[in-house]
Amino acid sequence: MIELENVSYSYGGGQLLSDVSMQLAPGSFHFLTGPSGSGKTTLLKLCYGALAPTTGRLSVFGEDMGRLDRDQMAMMRRRIGVVHQDCRFLDHLTLAENVALPLLVSGRDPKGEEENLKELMQWVGLGPRAEAHPPELSGGERQRAALARAVILSPDIVLADEPTGNVDWDMSQRLLRLLGELNRMGKTVLVATHDLSLIRAAKSQVQARVLRISQRKLQLAGADL
Numbered sequence: 001m002i003e004l005e006n007v008s009y010s011y012g013g014g015q016l017l018s019d020v021s022m023q024l025a026p027g028s029f030h031f032l033t034g035p036s037g038s039g040k041t042t043l044l045k046l047c048y049g050a051l052a053p054t055t056g057r058l059s060v061f062g063e064d065m066g067r068l069d070r071d072q073m074a075m076m077r078r079r080i081g082v083v084h085q086d087c088r089f090l091d092h093l094t095l096a097e098n099v100a101l102p103l104l105v106s107g108r109d110p111k112g113e114e115e116n117l118k119e120l121m122q123w124v125g126l127g128p129r130a131e132a133h134p135p136e137l138s139g140g141e142r143q144r145a146a147l148a149r150a151v152i153l154s155p156d157i158v159l160a161d162e163p164t165g166n167v168d169w170d171m172s173q174r175l176l177r178l179l180g181e182l183n184r185m186g187k188t189v190l191v192a193t194h195d196l197s198l199i200r201a202a203k204s205q206v207q208a209r210v211l212r213i214s215q216r217k218l219q220l221a222g223a224d225l
């Protein structure tokens with residue numbers, strides 16, 4: 001579903017990722033871990049086409065990303081739901097309107113999807129908060145809304161960047177359960193986190209593999225986490 005072959009990524013400050021190869025099979029669940037600044041967000045950005053590799057090949061849904069034109073890239077991105085680290089809400093819109101935004105952006109009429117939106121808000125436990133505005137939300141509510149927005153278009157892949165940042169343990173477990181449910185629905189899930197205790201706790205909930213970035217390389221982590 002996502003395949004990286006010998007991908008490297010450099011910017012003005014130097015090389016961040018070197019010769020990274022990985023394959024995420026359809027329906028798999030992976031954690032991506034590594035120290036702060038090791039390149040987790042960058043790797044996710046490569047996976048959804050927000051950044052291009054400096055060298056190497058990256059394909060998603062069997063398509064070489066480097067060969068997609070703008071329209072094809074836009075189509076491909078709709079099949080990938082992203083939970084951004086900083087959530088990125090529009091404060092003047094309600095929570096429900098924020099969650100529905102990808103519908104508008106992709107040219108669908110949110111009015112025709114009201115039932116879908118309502119169900120999704122309930123699924124993340126935010127039904128009663130639909131009319132609230134982002135500044136009124138707690139950290140956990142923001143993260144759950146960000147997850148709802150990431151899956152409103154029913155993507156095949158969900159990429160989540162530190163989805164449990166700024167929340168307490170119980171809320172991080174709740175978010176993990178939601179991600180596990182998405183995976184059981186057949187979605188391919190990749191979660192970037194520096195929180196090893198979260199990964200350890202996930203073992204009882206999801207069958208996940210753990211990828212670790214260390215010194216610009218990506219490795220499959222062993223059971224010694």
Ligand SMILES: Nc1ncnc2c1ncn2[C@@H]1O[C@H](COP(=O)(O)OP(=O)(O)OP(=O)(O)O)[C@@H](O)[C@H]1O
Nearest residue numbers: 011012013016035036037038039040041042043194
């Ligand atoms: N295009 C770029 N221009 C400048 N700096 C960049 C660029 N891409 C990445 N970096 C830098 O590379 C480093 C790695 O960033 P990245 O956000 O991918 O790491 P991370 O592992 O997700 O970190 P964290 O766990 O703190 O979120 C950062 O110091 C970032 O500022």
